[in-house]
Amino acid sequence: MTRKQKKTLIRILVAAALLVAAALLPPIRTPFGIPLLTSRLDGDMFAVSPIWLYFAAYFTIGWDILWKAVRNIGHGQVFDENFLMCVATIGAFILGETSEAVGVMLFYQVGELFQSVAVGKSRRSIAQLMDIRPDVANVERDGQLLEVDPDEVSVGEVIVIRPGEKVPLDGVVIEGASALNTAALTGESAPRDVAVGGELLSGCVNITGLLKARVTKEFGQSTVAKILDLVENAASKKAKAENFITRFAKYYTPCVVFAALALAVIPSLITGEWGVWIHRALTFLVISCPCALVISIPLSFFGGIGGASAQGILVKGGNYLELLAKTETVVFDKTGTLTQGVFQVSALNSAPGVAEVELLEAAALAERHSSHPIAQSLRRALGGEADPGRVTDVEEIPGHGVSALVDGRRVLAGNEKLMVREGVAFRPCKDVGTVVHVAREGAYLGCVVIADQIKDTAPAAVRALKARGIRTVMLTGDSGAVGRAVAEKLGLDEVHAQLLPADKVNRLEELLRRKSAKGALAYVGDGVNDAPVLSRADVGIAMGAMGSDAAIEAADVVLMDDDPAKLAKAMDIAHRCLRIVKENIVFALGVKALFLILGALGRTSMWGAVFADVGVAVIAILNATRMLKTKASDGPRAGGA
Numbered sequence: 001m002t003r004k005q006k007k008t009l010i011r012i013l014v015a016a017a018l019l020v021a022a023a024l025l026p027p028i029r030t031p032f033g034i035p036l037l038t039s040r041l042d043g044d045m046f047a048v049s050p051i052w053l054y055f056a057a058y059f060t061i062g063w064d065i066l067w068k069a070v071r072n073i074g075h076g077q078v079f080d081e082n083f084l085m086c087v088a089t090i091g092a093f094i095l096g097e098t099s100e101a102v103g104v105m106l107f108y109q110v111g112e113l114f115q116s117v118a119v120g121k122s123r124r125s126i127a128q129l130m131d132i133r134p135d136v137a138n139v140e141r142d143g144q145l146l147e148v149d150p151d152e153v154s155v156g157e158v159i160v161i162r163p164g165e166k167v168p169l170d171g172v173v174i175e176g177a178s179a180l181n182t183a184a185l186t187g188e189s190a191p192r193d194v195a196v197g198g199e200l201l202s203g204c205v206n207i208t209g210l211l212k213a214r215v216t217k218e219f220g221q222s223t224v225a226k227i228l229d230l231v232e233n234a235a236s237k238k239a240k241a242e243n244f245i246t247r248f249a250k251y252y253t254p255c256v257v258f259a260a261l262a263l264a265v266i267p268s269l270i271t272g273e274w275g276v277w278i279h280r281a282l283t284f285l286v287i288s289c290p291c292a293l294v295i296s297i298p299l300s301f302f303g304g305i306g307g308a309s310a311q312g313i314l315v316k317g318g319n320y321l322e323l324l325a326k327t328e329t330v331v332f333d334k335t336g337t338l339t340q341g342v343f344q345v346s347a348l349n350s351a352p353g354v355a356e357v358e359l360l361e362a363a364a365l366a367e368r369h370s371s372h373p374i375a376q377s378l379r380r381a382l383g384g385e386a387d388p389g390r391v392t393d394v395e396e397i398p399g400h401g402v403s404a405l406v407d408g409r410r411v412l413a414g415n416e417k418l419m420v421r422e423g424v425a426f427r428p429c430k431d432v433g434t435v436v437h438v439a440r441e442g443a444y445l446g447c448v449v450i451a452d453q454i455k456d457t458a459p460a461a462v463r464a465l466k467a468r469g470i471r472t473v474m475l476t477g478d479s480g481a482v483g484r485a486v487a488e489k490l491g492l493d494e495v496h497a498q499l500l501p502a503d504k505v506n507r508l509e510e511l512l513r514r515k516s517a518k519g520a521l522a523y524v525g526d527g528v529n530d531a532p533v534l535s536r537a538d539v540g541i542a543m544g545a546m547g548s549d550a551a552i553e554a555a556d557v558v559l560m561d562d563d564p565a566k567l568a569k570a571m572d573i574a575h576r577c578l579r580i581v582k583e584n585i586v587f588a589l590g591v592k593a594l595f596l597i598l599g600a601l602g603r604t605s606m607w608g609a610v611f612a613d614v615g616v617a618v619i620a621i622l623n624a625t626r627m628l629k630t631k632a633s634d635g636p637r638a639g640g641a
Contacts, residue, residue, distance in 0.1 A: 014060050015106050022053035022099070023099060065086060092279075140159070158174065161213065162210055163210065164206065172197065173196050178208045200213050259288075264282075283605070287595045297584060300584065301577060305321070314557065322574070323522075324574035327539065331521065332473070336526040339453060339455060343377040343434070345377060346453070347448070348448055351443075351444050360378070364381070364382040366403075366412070368404070378436070392405045401414015410441055410442075411440050414437065415437065419444075426444050431451075458490055460565050468568065468571065474490075476497050483498075522537060522567075532554075588620055591612060
């Protein structure tokens, strides 16, 4: 508990003790005179309760509510729950219902304490993510290791991260090797190994070895800063249900106040029983407090955002949880989203009499001095460091490939056009991907196929979405053959290839027109070219680890570990959140309506009113806190809310 919550708990306990003492003490008799407040008439003597104890209990537990009501009235905000509680409890005192007056205020504060603890628990859930903010950075300057604020570190400086410390800034490892705990960013418990040349993301925790890294981004642009900004601003974007409750409370409260006034005056004028009908009106006011709705609905969405963030899914607002639950179609980018975005050798088709390793070596050596991703893929596949002295007379042939002397023999590595130009008899390759044909001294050695690899979790992600009745589509700028091959492997419903960024937007507009009026469309991407499409979709979902800054900024949801399987998990969280919200709305309104009718008819006491107000609020709050333990459900869920 916080210090404020502990003080509230102490006030509750003190007020409860005073209430019990007042109830147990024998009545005090006045031999003459009429006391201001009486509990009952005993013959010709007025028996009074120890009113000073009731007053002490009331002001102990309710002074802040009284002050809030007075202050809000001064600011023009009259009809709120503080005003209702004050009117009802003071009225109960006037009617001689002293214990009920104290009890109502006492249990109201109990409900407020429950709310505070629940919100605090939700904030702590998000605070686990917020703890990724580093306190200091160890920077090497002038041969010394200095502790400075991460904001004071410039790009290009060298930082040192000891075992057990948080990575303060994004950078590249220049010395050392270690394992990183990335749970705060990705929600994954398995450590990730990093070595020289590896990328460091701020917010991770160094587990084993000492690391030195060169800073690549200032703190304001680092991964941790962006995550914190996303989480801190999430609460400002309310779901429709939250906005509805806000509007509902705005009109509901003055309506019930005037309804209670009418209930007190009109029947009293007819029957003359002013005490009876005023008591009913006060009971009506206590029952009518909209606390359960006003508190529990935002808490449900807040808990949903916190539960999602704990699993590496950052949702920028409750409105996007609502849209995720209504998603009918998910549209994917290909490269970096469904695939790894890293080219790898996928096939070696050597000519008769040529060993595969011979083919690969010839291609890798010919591309030895090229910085092209294709050349890098060939060198990675070969493994080890080839002797650069073996390669001379390198010639880049734009649009065709490369020519080089390898061990004194002319090697050609490139596309079909290069083979045709040089008069090499080659065999067309039917494999899907980027094909590098290789020849040596005019003799064809074979071809190397380089392709982007499908992410391990992508097939499961697509299956999970289809099991939930969601249509899957892919938009890619790659060739039709590559696009169709990936779509076939993953089982996608629809694919559109060879699209420029503007073409993607046009295709998305077409898909948006095809969805139902109440449904939503989500787009998942990672590149700069995806930013316009992410902004146009009902829900834009970006890959947070390798995704571009523009994509993350334009997105509404960020998957911190680039795992497409988290999509189904995010939708399960959204569905569960909306289900809890609907449960609270139906339960609160149903109980309120029942007790309002009973209160107007005089069939319930002030204690029943306490349950209808505080009891319902506590139950709704406890139901909302279930979102803090959010886990993706095992079973599929149909699309729609």
